[in-house]
Amino acid sequence: MAEPLVPLPVVEKVSSRVIRVLGGNPGKFTLQGTNTYIVGQGSKRLLIDTGEGKPEWIKALKSVLNEEKITIEKTILTHWHHDHIEGVPDLLKHSSNTKVYKKDPKEGWLDISDGQKFETEGATLRAFFCPGHTTDHMALVLEEEDAMFTGDNVLGQGTAVFEDYATYMKSLDGMSTQFKGRAYPGHGPVIEDGSGKVLEYIKHRKMREKQVLDVLxxxxxxxxxxxxxxxxxxxxxxxxxxxxxxxxxxxxxxxxxxxxxxxxxxxxxxxxxxxxxxx
Missing domain, CATH: 1.10.10.10 (Winged helix-like DNA-binding domain superfamily/Winged helix DNA-binding domain)
Structure with a gap:
């Protein structure tokens, strides 16, 4: 059976350099809502993903920015799905100088290449190209924590969906070697043993393959x-x-x-x- 969802607060400081802000869009596929992450320790920080444009999200984000006295210098989008990118207009309305990054970007946005680094005070993010869930999917390794923002390739609860299964499996193999610490997923709670969860996903998918063959x-x-x-x-x-x-x-x-x-x-x-x- 599908496991019940773990309750998550709208805003939570999940590490000394990461604050999670929920997207205000809970649902069957989004779980508790899209996770967006403010990353860094200085007055200028990075933002990973933007939710789907719900007023609850921008309200919560602005509240954190005001309380912490910080601004968002760059936002990095893990992939093209609407529940990760549709908050960009609200963000830019509040912070017009923020630069927006995504692989295969829209007009006015900037591209991301595999291995590209994004640095801010107290945090260095390294982009890792891992298609499968989508063709443009990027995870981000937080070097100071040996952690990874896994986007929607790996979730905090349940399993992920994918556009291309063989490509997805190859990406999971690659992701498992990139970090040893936590995983900060696109949906669901923080995963303490992140690389272990990636290996669990690989094992789960191989089990599904065997189940299909067993039925046939x-x-x-x-x-x-x-x-x-x-x-x-x-x-x-x-x-x-x-x-x-x-x-x-x-x-x-x-x-x-x-x-x-x-x-x-x-x-x-x-x-x-x-x-x-x-x-």
Whole structure:
């Protein structure tokens, strides 16, 4: 079953150089809301992500900036999804000199390259390109803490969704070697053993692959549709999660098809073992 959400305060100082401000947009996919992070220890700081433009977010952010007597010099966006970038207009209305960075940027924004460093008093962030959840996804290593802002590749609760499964798995492998400390996720609570959580994600995904193969190993005339596979693997989960789960299962099936382990009957929309797969 899906675990209940851990309650999180709207604003919390989660380390000596990181303040988390929730995006004011809780939901099925955003969990407690999008995490946005103020990073640094001086009067000019960095901001990671901006939520989706909810008035609660900019109100909370301005309150922190006023209390701490700080300004945001740069904001770094982990990826293009609306719940991470739509707060930019409100931010710029409040702080017109703030520079906005994102890989594959919009007009007026600045690009991010793999390995690029963002420095401010008390904090150095190093960009790590890790596509999979999206094609433009960037994580950020906080060098002073040997920690990583994982964006939406790794969440504080539950598992992440992805656009490209094989690319996502490769990125998780890469992320696991970049840091040894905490993970500050795009949604959900701080993860104390961040690199351990990344390895857990890898293990979980490989388990899902095995589960798919195990279901297909159950002889069924005509094969299995992706939703039939979902209903077996996710039988203990709420039905409203089956449709998004199916997208992930389809990605796994496509990867297994490329590896020659499964075959797809496009006419019937069913899948079956190719006969080469070893379980």
């Amino acid at each position: 190993a159950q002889e069924r005339e005509g094969g299995w549709t992706s939703m039939e596979i979902v209903k077996v693997i996710y039988k203990d989960y709420p039905e409203n999660l089956w449709a998004p789960a199916e997208k992930g299962i389809l990605q796994i099936l496509e990867k297994l098809q490329k590896e020659g382990k499964v075959v797809h009957n496009e006419q019937k929309g069913t899948w079956s073992l190719s006969g080469k797969s070893t379980l």
